[in-house]
Amino acid sequence: MLKLQNIDAYYGFIHALKNININIKKGEIVTILGANGAGKTSTLKVISGLLKPQKGKIKFNNKSFNKYTPEKIVSEGIIQSPEGRQIFPELSVEENLKAGAYTRKDRNNIENSLEEVYNYFPILKERKKQYAGTLSGGEQQMLAIARALMAKPKILLLDEPSLGLAPIIVKEIFQIIKDINKEGTTVLLVEQNAYQALSIADYGYILETGKVVLEGNSKELLVNTDIKKAYLGGN
Structure with missing residues (x-):
């Protein structure tokens, strides 16, 4: 691949x-x-x-x-969740997630994708109106991964x-990575x-x-x- x-x-x-x-x-x-x-x-x-x-x-x-430019590579479905999370602290959790979908052409399916990432990360649904900068470190990492998933990555x-x-948050993050992989x-x-x-x-x-x-x-x-x-x- x-x-x-x-x-x-x-x-x-x-x-x-x-x-x-x-x-x-x-x-x-x-x-x-x-x-x-x-x-x-x-x-x-x-x-x-x-x-x-x-x-x-x-x-x-x-x-x-x-x-290829970075933008073209993203459009091909290669999406990165960067080191240090690099979320937008002054935007809400949900605004961060929607920002992850900015390259997508299927705008009608974005709400469905939100529900999919909320299934992986239920805490983000609870915090969806909260400013991302007020999340804990573990929650910010979950948000960074969820934002990348909103782009519908192939890799x-x-x-x-x-x-x-x-350590307890690390274990949870790695289990979610396994689940994401199992879904394809x-x-x-x-x-x-x-x-x-x-x-x-x-x-x-x-x-x-x-x-x-x-x-x-x-x-x-x-x-x-x-x-x-x-x-x-x-x-």
């Missing part, structure tokens, strides 16, 4: 991504793991068109979109959805919480200093000794 082939990308003279190869199949949850500075967010920026690769190909459903890109959240949305999940990410993913990639150093079935990565030592606190 989505392929990154031999991608090299730079910030000025900084070589951020080095010969990255990633393959995401329809219906999967794929996770990208790594420490800060490993290249996880840079990979998402390449997919979203915010960082143009100097080498390599990006293909979505066998179409090359190296030269949902999630950048550090567990960042800064209490392909998910690319960038995370530092390796255990939670691998627990719900089908396949994983480990990045270090802009390179893929390990990849495989998520269940195999969970029991990999090197992964345990580096990310899961194992001996």
Whole structure:
């Protein structure tokens, strides 16, 4: 469905991504793991068109979109929920959600989509008239994901959805991601919480200093000794 082939990308003279190869199949949850500075967010920026690769190909459903603008990529159904949530704090919850649907042409179905995201996130329905900036951190993360869902993604890109959240909220967020995937949305999940990410993913990639150093079935990565030592606190 989505392929990154031999991608090299730079910030000025900084070589951020080095010969990255990633393959995401329809219906999967794929996770990208790594420490800060490993290249996880840079990979998402390449997919979203915010960082143009100097080498390599990006293909979505066998179409090359190296030269697509971010707006065109969104219109193709590749939607990102960014790190840090980036909600609109002075708008209501419902206004934030409707902003997520601004690219859609089927305006008559937006109310149905609102009800769908409220089914995933009932707390947002309770808070729909509340200013988004007054929500808790966990509720803001739910809003960020729900806003991305309002765009009807074919692939949902999630950048550090567990960042800064209490463990009980993290567990809830990851269960919702599983539910979203079961309903047919392909998910690319960038995370530092390796255990939670691998627990719900089908396949994983480990990045270090802009390179893929390990990849495989998520269940195999969970029991990999090197992964345990580096990310899961194992001996």
